[in-house]
Amino acid sequence: MTEDVLDQAEAWRKEGRNVALATVVTTWGSSPRPVGSQLAVDGEGKFLGSVSGGCIEGAVIKEALAAIGDGKPRLLDFGVTNEQAWEVGLACGGKVQVFVEKLG
Amino acid sequence: MDATILAALQEARRAKRPVALATNLRSGAQKLIFKDGTEGPLCLDVDMIIGMQDMLARDESGTLQTGAGPVFVQVHNPPPRLIVVGAVHIADPLARMGVMAGYGVTLIDPRRAFATSQRFEEYAVSTEWPDDAMAELKPDTRSAIVTLTHDPKIDDPALDAALKSPAFYIGALGSRKTHAARLARLKELGHDDAALARIRGPVGLDIGALSPAEIAVSIVAQIVQARRKP
Numbered sequence: 001m002t003e004d005v006l007d008q009a010e011a012w013r014k015e016g017r018n019v020a021l022a023t024v025v026t027t028w029g030s031s032p033r034p035v036g037s038q039l040a041v042d043g044e045g046k047f048l049g050s051v052s053g054g055c056i057e058g059a060v061i062k063e064a065l066a067a068i069g070d071g072k073p074r075l076l077d078f079g080v081t082n083e084q085a086w087e088v089g090l091a092c093g094g095k096v097q098v099f100v101e102k103l104g
Numbered sequence: 105m106d107a108t109i110l111a112a113l114q115e116a117r118r119a120k121r122p123v124a125l126a127t128n129l130r131s132g133a134q135k136l137i138f139k140d141g142t143e144g145p146l147c148l149d150v151d152m153i154i155g156m157q158d159m160l161a162r163d164e165s166g167t168l169q170t171g172a173g174p175v176f177v178q179v180h181n182p183p184p185r186l187i188v189v190g191a192v193h194i195a196d197p198l199a200r201m202g203v204m205a206g207y208g209v210t211l212i213d214p215r216r217a218f219a220t221s222q223r224f225e226e227y228a229v230s231t232e233w234p235d236d237a238m239a240e241l242k243p244d245t246r247s248a249i250v251t252l253t254h255d256p257k258i259d260d261p262a263l264d265a266a267l268k269s270p271a272f273y274i275g276a277l278g279s280r281k282t283h284a285a286r287l288a289r290l291k292e293l294g295h296d297d298a299a300l301a302r303i304r305g306p307v308g309l310d311i312g313a314l315s316p317a318e319i320a321v322s323i324v325a326q327i328v329q330a331r332r333k334p
Contacts, residue, residue, distance in 0.1 A: 010114055013107075021105065025129065025176040026167055036165045036178050073132030099176060101132055104106035 005049035009040035009103055018043035019103040020064035024051050024096055028079070031094035043068055051098050052078075063100050073101040109134050109144050113180065120182035124160045130173035137177070147172070163246070183208040184246040184331065189234050189262040190253030191215070194277065197320035198250065199227045205324055207248070212237045214258065234262035238269075248273035248327045250307060254282060260289055267299050273330040275307035275323060 005021075012019045022039040024031075032053035039049040039057065041064035051060055056078045063074050079095025105113075109125070113136060116123040124137040128146055135144035137156045142148075148156075152170060156177050159166065165179045186202035188195050191213035202209040209227035216231050230237045238261075243249055249266040250273075251259040259276060266274045267290070276286060283305035290300060308322030309329070 006114070006117070010110060013110070023176070023178065073129075075129050099127065099129055101105055101127075103110060104108075 005038040005040050008048050012040065012042050013103050018068045020067045020100055021103055022051055022060045022064055022098050022100045025075075025099045026097035027094060028096075029094040031096045033096075039064075041065065041068075052096060056096070056098070060098055060100065067100045067102045071102050073099065075099055105134060109136060112136055112143055117180050117182075122160055122179075122181045124156055124165075124177050124179045126156055127176045127178070128170075128173055129167070129176055146175075148175070181246070185210070185241070185243070185248070186327065187212065187238070187241060187243060187247060187249045187262075189213070189249070189251040190255075190258060190277075191229075192252045194252055194316045194319050194323075197317040198252075198323055201320050201324045202327075203227055205328065210237075210241060212262070213253075234258055235265055238262060238265035243269040243271040245270045245272055247271045248275075248330070250275040250277070250323060250327075252277045254278050256286070256289060259286065260293075263290060263303065264293050264295075267295050267302065272334070273304070273327050274302050275304040275326065277307050277319075278305060280306060 009019050009021055020041045024033055024035050024037045027035055033051055037051050039047055039051045039060060041047045041061050045061055045065060047061055050057060060076065063076055067074055076098045113123060113125055122139060126135045126137055126146055126148065133146040135142050135146035135148060137153060137160060139157060139160065142153060152168065155168060159177050160179050163179055163181050165177060167174050167176045184207050186207040186209045188199050188209065188211045191211055195211055199209045199211050203226050210230055211227060212230045212234055214231055214233045243266065249262065249271050251262050253259050254277065263276060276283065278286060287300050304326060308319060309326045311322050313319045313322040
């Protein structure tokens, strides 16, 4: 019943879809999802899993689609000190770092 | 993540073989770290690999600083296990909450009338006697065991096996009186006081739980506490 993001990502890949995987790699303060939490995104922007509880998913999906486009990994910072925070912000005041990579 | 790494990672996870994925956060280069070896192109020195194998053993993901930039280590251990003995009224909510909390759950009850797979769909059911079932399951340091039947024929062999294992949590349902009698019987089987002190009885956190689901909450809460805040 616990959804396995990696299994789903692999299944999408086997169907021939483009897939990017986002993983929470660092957290500071109160962040909603622990290190290792994952979000899989396909080429159409369909996604499964979570890296924050909703606060930054939109921005992460955008970067995931960009990673699918150019194949390059990305390391994203989100938090209250980040300019982006005003846009996508973590309401809890925590900070997270998210790694985004395309699945080969 | 290249296709070779993904395939090898998934193969290890399916075989329930502990594995960690090391990712250089600058380059995206990766390596799989096993207890007894590695696989993949990311270059790491030996000390770094030993440190990652230690993280794998401690079940702890995190980032290490290396000369070539930060490397994130994600541990993929098989899920911790919850072994529930006795298909009584508390068993189903307990097992389902265990599944929700991320445990691989097995329910053991040799009384076939109780342990039908129709009643219990989300987790494994064994109708073997607890000593046989426990010998097969081989509880380890990432296993929790809870006995629920009150029946010495069923609970005692399970607790005997649990005490001989390194399980991180052992709980036994029953009143203080039942529990005292149970401890006396287990003592006769050769378990000393230090070993018997591992058994949580009465089981569960004292939150005044009454209904089966509430009792299951108190047990799952105690298991989480034992694992996360020992």
